[in-house]
Amino acid sequence: MAHDEHDHDHDHDDEHEHAHPHEPDEEARERAETEARRRLALAQIRQYGDPALRLIAHEVEDFDDDLRRLVDRMIMLMHEAQGVGLAATQVGVLRRLFVFEADEEGPRVIVNPVVVERGEETLTDDEGCLSLQGVKVPVERSTRVVLEGKDPNGEDLRLELDAYGSRVVQHEIDHLDGVLIIDRTDDEHRKEALATLRPRAVLR
Ligand SMILES: [Zn+2]
Secondary structure, eight states: OBOOGGGGOOOOOHHHHHHOOSOHHHHHHHHHHHHHHHHHHHHTSOOTTOGGGGSOOBOOOOOSHHHHHHHHHHHHHHHHTTBSEEEGGGGTOOBSEEEEOOSTTOOEEEEEEEEEEEOSOEEEEEEOOTTSTTOOEEEEEESEEEEEEEOTTSOEEEEEEEHHHHHHHHHHHHHHTTOOHHHHSOHHHHHHHHHHHHHHHHHO
16 A cells, blocks of 8 residues: 655755755755665556456465565565555465554564454545555545454464554455455546556556
């Protein structure tokens, strides 16, 4: 899932500018490097039109070093792409796991996640996706979910999430079933999104 653009809007008042420890040149260089890393990460994430995004992922059976290496790579890609969640299908691995970072708790991972409880209350809000660049559509989600699954070592894991975290994990679980945000939005927004995505899908 993609970061909300609002998160990048910082107020640049004079006081803040003067307090900044970096020279303007260095700041510009760092910004350019962060942007280059974001583009490199996105190039490694499957984009709309890629069949992997529409396939159903299989349960993970082996909790081995390969799995832990995959998790490390997914967390790195999520960070560099400036996302808040990334499912294995988005890197072309059809296994049921995803990483996410919805709050200050840092990056988290769940393998073979299952929704065991879903709150009745729902909320509709805009969502983006690292695989659907330039698209943001309203999606209705439960404001509270409880997931059960495993950690990368095969130990039982239970996650209780509300608010933003609940939205993020429902988005990522959808990826494991080949479901995208354009499937969850209304007709009008779907049409708009497809108009944004189609030219790029053809040019691939
Ligand atoms: Zn996504």
